[in-house]
Amino acid sequence: MEIDKSLPKSERILLAAADVFSRKGYMQATLDEIIEIADTGKGTVYNYFKNKDNLFYTLVSKINEPFVTALLKIEANEESPFLKLELYLKEMLDFLRTNDTLWQVLFYEMMGANRGWYFIHDYATKENRLVVKWGAGPTQEEAERVSRYSELIGSSFRILENIMQEGVDTGVFKPSPENKGVHYAARHLYGGVAMAVFFGNDREESSATVAKIIADRFLFGFAKSAK
Amino acid sequence: MEIDKSLPKSERILLAAADVFSRKGYMQATLDEIIEIADTGKGTVYNYFKNKDNLFYTLVSKINEPFVTALLKIEANEESPFLKLELYLKEMLDFLRTNDTLWQVLFYEMMGANRGWYFIHDYATKENRLVVKWGAGPTQEEAERVSRYSELIGSSFRILENIMQEGVDTGVFKPSPENKGVHYAARHLYGGVAMAVFFGNDREESSATVAKIIADRFLFGFAKSAK
Amino acid sequence: MEIDKSLPKSERILLAAADVFSRKGYMQATLDEIIEIADTGKGTVYNYFKNKDNLFYTLVSKINEPFVTALLKIEANEESPFLKLELYLKEMLDFLRTNDTLWQVLFYEMMGANRGWYFIHDYATKENRLVVKWGAGPTQEEAERVSRYSELIGSSFRILENIMQEGVDTGVFKPSPENKGVHYAARHLYGGVAMAVFFGNDREESSATVAKIIADRFLFGFAKSAK
Amino acid sequence: MEIDKSLPKSERILLAAADVFSRKGYMQATLDEIIEIADTGKGTVYNYFKNKDNLFYTLVSKINEPFVTALLKIEANEESPFLKLELYLKEMLDFLRTNDTLWQVLFYEMMGANRGWYFIHDYATKENRLVVKWGAGPTQEEAERVSRYSELIGSSFRILENIMQEGVDTGVFKPSPENKGVHYAARHLYGGVAMAVFFGNDREESSATVAKIIADRFLFGFAKSAK
DNA sequence: AATGAATGAGTCTTCATTCAT
DNA sequence: GATGAATGAAGACTCATTCAT
Numbered sequence A, B, C, D: 001m002e003i004d005k006s007l008p009k010s011e012r013i014l015l016a017a018a019d020v021f022s023r024k025g026y027m028q029a030t031l032d033e034i035i036e037i038a039d040t041g042k043g044t045v046y047n048y049f050k051n052k053d054n055l056f057y058t059l060v061s062k063i064n065e066p067f068v069t070a071l072l073k074i075e076a077n078e079e080s081p082f083l084k085l086e087l088y089l090k091e092m093l094d095f096l097r098t099n100d101t102l103w104q105v106l107f108y109e110m111m112g113a114n115r116g117w118y119f120i121h122d123y124a125t126k127e128n129r130l131v132v133k134w135g136a137g138p139t140q141e142e143a144e145r146v147s148r149y150s151e152l153i154g155s156s157f158r159i160l161e162n163i164m165q166e167g168v169d170t171g172v173f174k175p176s177p178e179n180k181g182v183h184y185a186a187r188h189l190y191g192g193v194a195m196a197v198f199f200g201n202d203r204e205e206s207s208a209t210v211a212k213i214i215a216d217r218f219l220f221g222f223a224k225s226a227k
Numbered sequence E: 001a002a003t004g005a006a007t008g009a010g011t012c013t014t015c016a017t018t019c020a021t
Numbered sequence F: 001g002a003t004g005a006a007t008g009a010a011g012a013c014t015c016a017t018t019c020a021t
Helices: A010-026 A031-038 A042-050 A052-078 A083-097 A099-109 A142-167 A183-201 A207-220 B011-028 B031-038 B042-048 B054-078 B083-097 B100-111 B142-167 B181-198 B205-220 C009-027 C029-038 C041-047 C052-076 C081-111 C139-170 C183-199 C207-220 D007-030 D033-039 D041-047 D054-074 D081-098 D101-109 D139-169 D183-199 D207-221
Strands: A117-122 A128-133 B118-121 B126-132 C117-122 C127-132 D119-123 D127-133
Touching: A010 A031, A010 A042, A010 A052, A010 A099, A010 B011, A031 A042, A031 A117, A052 A083, A052 A099, A052 A142, A083 A099, A083 A142, A083 A207, A099 A142, A099 A183, A099 B100, A099 D033, A117 C009, A128 A142, A142 A183, A183 B181, A183 B205, A207 B181, B011 B031, B011 B042, B011 B054, B031 B042, B054 B083, B054 B100, B054 B142, B054 D139, B083 B100, B083 B142, B083 B181, B083 B205, B100 B142, B100 B181, B118 B142, B142 C052, B181 B205, C009 C029, C009 C052, C009 C081, C009 D007, C029 C041, C052 C081, C052 C139, C081 C139, C081 C183, C081 C207, C081 D101, C117 C139, C127 C139, C139 C183, C183 D007, C183 D054, C183 D183, C207 D183, D007 D033, D007 D041, D007 D101, D033 D041, D033 D054, D054 D081, D054 D101, D054 D139, D081 D101, D081 D139, D081 D183, D081 D207, D101 D139, D101 D183, D119 D139, D139 D183
Parallel strands: none
Antiparallel strands: A117 A128, B118 B126, C117 C127, D119 D127
16 A cells, blocks of 8 residues: 655554554454554654554544534435435445445454453433443553543444434334333344445445435335335 | 362363363463473373464363353253243353353454455355455464354354244244344354343352343343334 | 573562662663663563562561571670671671672662652661651552662661660660660761671671771770770 | 743753653653743754753753752861751752752663663863773763763762861861761762652652751761760 | 754564464 | 463654754
């Protein structure tokens, strides 16, 4: 990979990091390879980023930002929940197709290596609450790390929930059984889209087409006729 | 974790490995911790397993076997595709709830480290074909590794495809637009279930209930009425 | 430095460590130099010692042991405090002359790098009590480290105090002004001997002779006649 | 720590250096922390001081100066050696209590890293002479460094020797056995005071009181009666 | 004179793998 | 078969020093 030498160091490092983290994952990515590609010194990386984790987080955080902005715009517009959902999915497909490998890593880092504890988003307080099932629980550092990553994913995920909830509230979408909220259905849709992209790297259909199909199937079902 | 000392060494090692890989993921799991739990020597591990990767693969492979057997039985029975789908989902939920962390790792190892190349399952030859988009492609070792892991996931995934295809063929499920096959929809459903489990560690509802809900939503849609 | 290759690895490492720590001090000593001299692999060091600090501590601890044993024997014998004091000093001189550089490092590590906090030995509970004058205080790790080193020095220092106190109790030594105990005088004597050895590397006089002189001057004064 | 911004840069750097070296010791002190406190640029430090070592030396050298001036004044006055000794000790106690950590570092730097070679002060030529017992000896840089630091300590130490020698010459202090000079006794007293301060951070008694006690004990002994 | 971005040599530490017993 | 002592390649991170502006 070649990086434009005229860019400032910090950007060159981020570009190189994107490349390496995508190919190697978090653990196997090495700073040596990153500085080799960024054509910079090792110390320079540590002038801009506190450590490896901070470099990775800064990177995905930066990429995530315009994505969330676009989604918020979709959520805020005046269209029907049907169309909003489709627009959301198209946006998400475009985003994941561009950042597939990096987001695989992010998903994994968010979920992985967790012993007996996890975070649950408390919709009342809007905070992530630590639940320790057993064991000693995470160190503060581990907890913060996972929490940060959860928050990143959550920032786009909750917009999907909002759109779906709007549909339920306005009576066009089915409520969940026993009115449990849309969390589970949203999780399923969100995760399904992500995995479908991660799984298959084919890009034969445009994201608009695929979004339309997914939305259609999700809303009106895979069965030929209603029960 | 306590392991039955009367078991043969190789099994004790696998049990210990299951424990450690589940908690730590692949990279962060150490052989030192595994042999500590298995109460055996480090050399012994290398007598039974070629290396760390082979140990992990043997482990997930062994766990996967009865799962696939159960799915094959569901596929083979005489029920309607509707019920088969529900049974499949219940089986999958039970399985993933039991092996969530281990399968997170497996998914990641299967997808990860794949920039510029990937595998496509050729439904005709039933083999995984390597597609190199750009770059040097994987080393033979990398390729074999990813291929093996893909095959593991694929073994359960293709059964879902078969059930869905059966529904399409018998006219109860909608065919894909332009008759492209059920791959994309299957990927979406399969991935969605997996992510929903990986994401949320809540087990409030029984897997049977959840399977019923997912199947219902998947088949008949999230919208209140058909278009 | 040449090390007997027939010795077990752990001993070779300790011998090499003694050499390097003596010459370089704690911070500037490198494991690379130690393994070079011990003619062993870097991993081997970490099989025997948890980390650099533990290696250093194990080393000085091991050296300190027979020294304290010898001092305890002196404390326990039936001689007069006068003679005990002289014997103690001779023993200490012999010890410090042998281990001068290593003990300089130990003294420094015990005292140095302390921000606003220090340990005071509580003679009642026989424990080291942390006193934080200002600032955040040490991390637990720092505290334990310094405490361990303090304890090492303290093990020989308190024997001197005991001997001096015995002299006061039996009426042959002057009590401290306002009966404050012998701590200050002991500190002065102990530190004075240490510094005298650290300062001047001359070994012209035998330790027995020097011990006699120090004891004489300490007991009967430097002035020609009493006031 | 706040530093007066109106002071010239070089002084602000020295003040900041005093703070950091005191708290962290030589090795663990970083220029980053120093410039942070001095509120200056890193390059500026190197405009005024050749390197880290030179900064440290300039600092302690500057602090040492008024101390030595005060001691010289004591040496020069018309009082008895008894009183001079007491005044010297009070001055030293005051000084060390103020600069304890910094002087610990200085003592250590002076003594440390000296295996196989050391300096002896030649009282005739008033120069430090290098004695190589074995090994290659120090590099010129090492030698100069240790020599400079030795000279710093020596500047105050030799005044104590002078006072004691004056007492011997005028017949009020005991000469050393075989007329070897007061070096050893001075070393013992000087080192003892230093260590007593470094060891115990208690400041319960005023330096005047402590000086009186030390002088009394040193001159007239710890034993209740002369032999 | 003042600055601070850039550097890379240097260090501790980890851990999969080997092999002699 | 079973073992575990020994290994060294690899990797994150630090920090004194330089030098162009």
